[in-house]
């Protein structure tokens with residue numbers, strides 16, 4: 001049996017969809033049953049509990065041979081991820097697919113990337129069979145600011161002329177589902193990206209072309225952006241984590257794409273134009 005964490009979220013949700021399409025049964029950890037209607041309709045078995053609870057994890061891992069680990073960027077992410085790895089290692093024969101990021105390389109400097117490097121190291125030392133899933137900049141991040149983009153015509157991100165490789169989590173979900181259902185991915189580390197390296201200005205131009213209305217990229221000073229995050233209630237740790245990543249992008253942290261997803265999926269991965277067209281109703 002396969003165990004998914006984060007299945008009510010972006011990446012875990014995409015993996016659940018991909019597994020359901022393949023007709024593969026899976027168990028999903030959820031904190032709140034009320035959020036699980038979609039997962040139930042995909043045929044998921046539910047394990048209701050919190051990743052901070054080791055006793056719950058030991059139960060949820062009963063009968064599991066493959067697991068997918070993802071958590072959001074919160075202050076206790078590292079502690080919860082390390083505990084999940086330890087719980088898998090204590091069970092023994094589990095293949096773990098871990099959601100890290102392509103920018104998490106030795107010498108990286110941001111809070112989130114350094115944390116992923118440490119957890120990857122923890123997994124390598126755990127004795128578990130593993131696959132590191134290392135995507136970059138999710139296109140689905142724009143869904144979070146869709147109402148603002150629709151209202152103002154602006155994509156506001158303090159990334160200056162730094163580049164990103166917009167990556168569709170529906171493609172990432174398909175890759176992770178392959179890793180969880182096929183042999184041959186043991187000990188592998190997959191840097192997976194969408195097909196194009198673009199500045200946010202170029203991304204905004206694609207939005208304009210597909211939506212048929214002008215969308216601009218606005219790159220405010222980082223201090224002003226931090227103040228907005230604080231105003232909407234982000235705790236200080238998260239403000240630092242988010243601005244660290246965006247500052248990294250502005251400084252050129254994301255500077256290449258890979259063709260690995262196309263090769264693994266045997267089809268072209270989605271471009272930002274495809275994403276905007278599919279979700280145009282949210283932006284227009």
Ligand SMILES: NC(=O)c1ccc[n+]([C@@H]2O[C@H](COP(=O)([O-])OP(=O)(O)OC[C@H]3O[C@@H](n4cnc5c(N)ncnc54)[C@H](OP(=O)(O)O)[C@@H]3O)[C@@H](O)[C@H]2O)c1
Pocket residue numbers: 005006007008009010011012029030031032035049050051052070071072073080099100101102112134135136137138141
């Ligand atoms: N954003 C990017 O561009 C990008 C690129 C590469 C890698 N990453 C990495 O991707 C990860 C985030 O993935 P995502 O965007 O898919 O996350 P997400 O959409 O925020 O989903 C997080 C999931 O984790 C669950 N969760 C949170 N706390 C939990 C807890 N204590 N116990 C059990 N479940 C818990 C949430 O459940 P609830 O529904 O109950 O909250 C939700 O299902 C981060 O590690 C980030 O570094 C992000």
